Structure formats: structure tokens, C-alpha cells
Amino acid sequence: MANKRPLYIQYSGPGLLETPLLNKSSAFTREERRDFNLTGLLPYTMETIEEQVVRAYDQYNLCNNDLERHIYLRSIQDDNETLFFRLVQDHLEEMLPIIYTPTVGQACQEFSKIYRNHRGIFVSYPDKDNIDDILHSATKKNVKIIVVSDCERILGLGDQGVGGMGIPIGKLSLYTACGGISPAYTLPIVLDVGTNNPDLLNDPMYMGWRHERISGDEYYEFVDLFIQAVKRRWPRVLLQFEDFAQHTALPLLEKYKDQVCCFNDDIQGTAAVAVGTLLAACKAKGEKLSDQVVTFLGAGSAGCGIAEQIVRAMVLEGLTEELARQRVFMVDRWGLITDEMTELPNFQQRLSQKREHIKDWQVVGEGKDISLLETIQNAKPTILIGVSAQRGLFTEEVIKTMHSHCAKPLIMPLSNPTSKVEATPKEILTWTNGEALVATGSPFSPVHINDKEIAIAQCNNSYIFPGVGLGVLAARAKRVTETMMMVAADTLAACSPIVLTGEGAILPAMSDIQEVSKKIAFAVAKQAQKDGVALEITDEQIKQSIEMNFWKPEYRNYRRASL
Ligand SMILES: O=C([O-])CC(=O)C(=O)O
Ligand SMILES: [Mg+2]
Numbered sequence: 001m002a003n004k005r006p007l008y009i010q011y012s013g014p015g016l017l018e019t020p021l022l023n024k025s026s027a028f029t030r031e032e033r034r035d036f037n038l039t040g041l042l043p044y045t046m047e048t049i050e051e052q053v054v055r056a057y058d059q060y061n062l063c064n065n066d067l068e069r070h071i072y073l074r075s076i077q078d079d080n081e082t083l084f085f086r087l088v089q090d091h092l093e094e095m096l097p098i099i100y101t102p103t104v105g106q107a108c109q110e111f112s113k114i115y116r117n118h119r120g121i122f123v124s125y126p127d128k129d130n131i132d133d134i135l136h137s138a139t140k141k142n143v144k145i146i147v148v149s150d151c152e153r154i155l156g157l158g159d160q161g162v163g164g165m166g167i168p169i170g171k172l173s174l175y176t177a178c179g180g181i182s183p184a185y186t187l188p189i190v191l192d193v194g195t196n197n198p199d200l201l202n203d204p205m206y207m208g209w210r211h212e213r214i215s216g217d218e219y220y221e222f223v224d225l226f227i228q229a230v231k232r233r234w235p236r237v238l239l240q241f242e243d244f245a246q247h248t249a250l251p252l253l254e255k256y257k258d259q260v261c262c263f264n265d266d267i268q269g270t271a272a273v274a275v276g277t278l279l280a281a282c283k284a285k286g287e288k289l290s291d292q293v294v295t296f297l298g299a300g301s302a303g304c305g306i307a308e309q310i311v312r313a314m315v316l317e318g319l320t321e322e323l324a325r326q327r328v329f330m331v332d333r334w335g336l337i338t339d340e341m342t343e344l345p346n347f348q349q350r351l352s353q354k355r356e357h358i359k360d361w362q363v364v365g366e367g368k369d370i371s372l373l374e375t376i377q378n379a380k381p382t383i384l385i386g387v388s389a390q391r392g393l394f395t396e397e398v399i400k401t402m403h404s405h406c407a408k409p410l411i412m413p414l415s416n417p418t419s420k421v422e423a424t425p426k427e428i429l430t431w432t433n434g435e436a437l438v439a440t441g442s443p444f445s446p447v448h449i450n451d452k453e454i455a456i457a458q459c460n461n462s463y464i465f466p467g468v469g470l471g472v473l474a475a476r477a478k479r480v481t482e483t484m485m486m487v488a489a490d491t492l493a494a495c496s497p498i499v500l501t502g503e504g505a506i507l508p509a510m511s512d513i514q515e516v517s518k519k520i521a522f523a524v525a526k527q528a529q530k531d532g533v534a535l536e537i538t539d540e541q542i543k544q545s546i547e548m549n550f551w552k553p554e555y556r557n558y559r560r561a562s563l
Pocket of ligand 1: 101154155156243265266416441460461
């Protein structure tokens with residue numbers, strides 16, 4: 001039993017057993033059972049959490065498929081959060097793909113079919129006049145981290161309506177499992193602004209507000225009502241925007257980044273993990289990031305967010321911004337993004353290639369759109385990043401052409417979930433005779449090629465946001481700055497096994513994620529101080545604060561609080 005101070009609680013009897021943050025199930029001691037009116041409500045034997053984990057894992061192994069495993073784990077989470085996190089911690093590598101990507105994608109798609117229990121908060125448009133009341137109904141009083149989604153772009157799966165709640169729940173589970181944030185401090189929130197997904201609107205089982213999405217001023221006013229209510233209820237909370245569509249993600253981030261402590265995980269978290277991976281891969285090759293030529297497939301908010309972070313990192317290495325931008329090629333649905341394209345949104349405009357710089361390229365058809373293959377033939381990239389959410393767009397021809405110009409290309413099909421990947425690691429390694437370095441967004445098993453087993457790095461935001469959150473809490477930061485995200489990327493690269501030892505994977509093993517998160521947290525907290533958005537405390541105090549904030553899934557002793 002944890003040697004922490006006892007916790008004074010007001011619940012007792014069935015109410016205590018039905019409070020997942022406090023429930024210990026069969027682990028309540030004889031005395032606690034007596035003091036909290038639990039005697040007779042549980043089988044007689046008192047168990048340790050280790051014994052409970054054995055039973056839960058046996059039951060987990062009886063499930064027939066990943067969705068059943070997800071449902072089972074979620075049911076434990078809704079019954080006993082301490083046990084849930086202990087079980088996940090003990091089987092982290094095995095269970096992350098079940099509670100998070102890729103299985104969480106299916107759980108979102110089937111949300112209304114598999115719904116069991118309430119979790120998180122649904123702020124629905126018709127309730128817009130009562131948002132303060134809704135937030136006050138949250139059973140958690142001291143919320144420190146919120147993940148909020150309007151569910152318009154759930155992973156690569158598009159608009160999932162309220163089904164997207166699976167994502168805030170999953171991300172916050174990772175905040176706890178990987179970043180040690182107590183589940184008592186986390187709150188998943190969905191903004192139900194309707195859905196434009198016809199399958200959901202026509203599904204009699206759909207549980208959300210059956211209405212097409214509100215948009216324009218109505219939408220932004222509603223989001224603002226929500227943000228202002230959050231500021232009143234939890235003024236210091238860290239707000240993570242997750243899985244908003246590109247057309248709202250950037251405007252919302254621009255609007256709120258200087259008003260509240262917030263960041264957008266798909267733009268900034270994805271960018272930080274991708275740049276961390278690139279920095280590690282370059283260090284391993286003994287090269288600089290600024291020596292690389294990068295091609296993107298997908299120029300949405302994730303792709304452009306990564307590209308901007310790459311430009312910043314290249315500038316830090318000494319390139320001018322203009323030269324850095326000339327090394328990054330964005331290919332979207334219509335082909336390479338060039339300055340001749342009219343009506344580009346601002347964030348794509350900044351990353352467009354000047355036609356005069358590519359006038360000598362060999363392309364089919366003068367003035368026509370330039371394809372991914374043509375971009376690769378001419379730009380001869382060393383790095384290829386996929387954020388297109390389209391399965392199969394890294395064709396054999398694309399990959400082989402890239403390999404013909406670059407002996408050891410770095411290829412990162414980042415689209416999630418697995419069904420949307422641009423090419424599988426096995427395909428890429430087969431087409432490059434095992435010579436490419438591969439990092440994916442979703443988890444993949446190692447690939448066997450030329451008698452070697454090659455581990456596949458999972459370049460997923462989960463390496464970044466738990467550490468950023470822990471750092472923000474430890475330093476009591478008021479804002480999340482771009483430089484805080486940048487040091488998170490640098491710190492991740494510094495933890496890379498191949499950088500540290502000259503061999504092994506590009507990214508640390510998931511089993512080391514808690515230590516990596518603590519290192520990221522320290523660097524983020526220090527940077528927050530440098531940026532003037534956090535308390536001036538000593539390094540020692542930051543370290544202490546990180547350790548103190550690091551929650552462990554252990555039961556505490558309970559005493560009755562006097563009323
Ligand atoms: O959740 C993930 O695996 C990564 C992510 O944020 C996304 O794809 O939207
Ligand atoms: Mg996301």
C-alpha cells in the first residue's frame with residue numbers, strides 16, 4: 001500500500017463503489033469496509049492490486065478482438081480508475097494500441113453502438129445558454145488538463161459526431177499512463193455542434209445532436225462561450241484542442257493561444273514529434289536537418305504545422321528562412337503547392353514554392369499540376385512525410401524513385417489509423433531493400449527483411465503531449481509557446497536510442513515513455529520560464545514538482561472526512 005498520507009473522503013456505501021476515482025473494489029481493507037459501510041457489499045476476501053490485475057488480464061485475454069478489448073478496458077476505467085491504470089501500466093506496449101490509435105478509431109465510429117457508460121462532458125449546441133452549469137456538474141473539482149474536440153476530423157476518419165468522444169478520453173488516458181497526470185485532474189470534453197456525416201444523421205442509434213454542423217459566426221460564438229466558461233471555472237487549466245478540422249483548427253489556435261494556456265495537438269504535437277524524429281534520424285546519420293530536402297504529401301494543418309516546425313529547426317541550424325523554405329515541398333490533392341496557385345489559405349501560401357525556382361524541372365505538360373512522383377524525380381528529397389489520410393498513395397514507383405536518388409531515405413507515413421497509412425513499413429522496406437528508415441503514426445509490428453528484424457518507430461504525438469502537460473503543470477505555466485514545443489522535440493531526439501548508443505530504434509521504447517515524459521517536462525518547464533510564462537523556481541524545485549505531480553496507480557488509505 002502506498003505510504004502516502006491518507007485521503008479524507010465523504011463517500012461511503014454503494015456511492016463509494018460507484019466512484020471510479022476512489023473505488024478499490026476487492027482491495028478495500030477490513031477496516032475501510034467497516035468505516036465506509038461496505039461490509040457485505042463485496043466478496044469477503046481482501047485482494048491486492050496485483051491480484052486484481054491478474055484477474056483483469058485473464059478476462060482481457062478472453063476478448064475476441066481489439067474492439068472487445070477496448071470495451072473491456074473502458075469498462076474497468078469506468079469502474080476503478082486505479083486498477084485500469086495499473087493494468088495498462090503493466091502491459092503498456094500491448095494496451096496502448098487498444099485504448100488509443102488505432103482501435104480508438106473504430107470505437108469512435110461505433111460509439112453509439114457500443115456505448116455503456118457516461119464519461120466526460122458533452123457541451124451540446126442546444127445547451128449553449130447553460131455552459132457554466134454543465135461545467136459545474138463535472139464531478140471533478142480541480143481540473144488541470146482538458147482535451148476538447150468538436151470531432152469534425154477524428155484521426156483520418158473524418159466527421160464522427162459525438163462518437164469522437166473516444167479521442168479526448170484516449171488522449172487523457174495517455175496523459176496519465178505516459179505523463180503521470182492524476183486522472184482526478186483530467187476532463188475529456190466534446191463540443192457537439194452537430195455532424196455532417198450522413199451515416200450518423202441517418203442512424204437511429206446515433207446519440208448526438210441530430211443536426212448538421214453549425215458553422216461560421218454561430219460556431220465561433222459557441223466555441224467562445226465554451227472557452228469563457230472554462231476560464232471562469234478553471235482559470236489555469238491546460239486546454240488541448242484535438243481533432244478539429246483544418247478550417248477551424250488554425251483560426252481557433254490563433255485566436256486563443258495568447259488568451260488561454262492551450263495548444264493544438266494535431267498541429268503542434270504532431271509537428272514536435274515529427275521534428276524530434278527527424279532530428280534523431282539526422283543525428284544518427286551524422287547529418288544536419290538543414291541538409292535535407294523534405295517532401296510532404298498532405299498540406300493540411302498537420303502537414304503545414306510539421307513543415308513550419310522543420311523550417312524553424314533549419315533556421316536554428318543556421319539557414320536563412322528563405323533557403324529553409326526552398327527545401328520543403330508540399331504536395332496536396334492538386335499537386336505541388338506553388339505560388340501560382342490562387343486562393344491558397346495563408347498557411348499554405350507561406351509554404352508554396354516559387355515557380356521561378358522550379359522552372360528547370362522536367363514535368364509532363366507545361367503549366368500543369370506537378371504530381372508527387374514528379375516532385376520526387378526533380379526535388380530528390382531525402383525525407384518523405386505522409387499526412388494525407390489516404391491509403392496507398394506512396395506507391396512502389398514513388399518509393400523506388402525516391403530510393404534511386406537517396407541511399408537511405410527517411411519515409412514517414414504518418415496518417416492514422418492503420419487503415420489510412422500511405423504505405424506500410426513492410427511495403428516500404430521491401431521496395432527499398434531494407435534501406436529506408438521508416439517511422440509511422442500508428443503502431444506496426446517489426447518487419448523481417450534480409451534476415452534482419454527491423455523495429456518500426458511510432459512517430460506519434462503520445463511521445464510529446466504527456467510530457468508537455470506535465471511540464472506545464474510543474475512550472476505552473478500560463479501559456480504554451482512555440483519554443484516550448486520546440487524543446488520538447490529536441491528533448492525527444494536526445495532520448496533516441498540510436499542517437500545515444502549508435503544503434504537501435506529512432507525513438508525510445510514505449511516502456512521508457514514515463515522517463516522520456518519527465519525529461520520533456522523538465523525542458524518544457526525551463527523554456528516556459530525563459531519565455532516569461534511560468535513561475536521563477538529553481539531547477540531543483542522543477543524536478544521536485546515533476547516528481548510530486550507524477551501520479552502512480554496505487555491505492556491510498558481512506559479516512560472519513562467529517563462533514
Ligand atoms: O491520435 C493520434 O494517433 C494522432 C493524432 O492526434 C491524430 O491522428 O489526430
Ligand atoms: Mg489528433
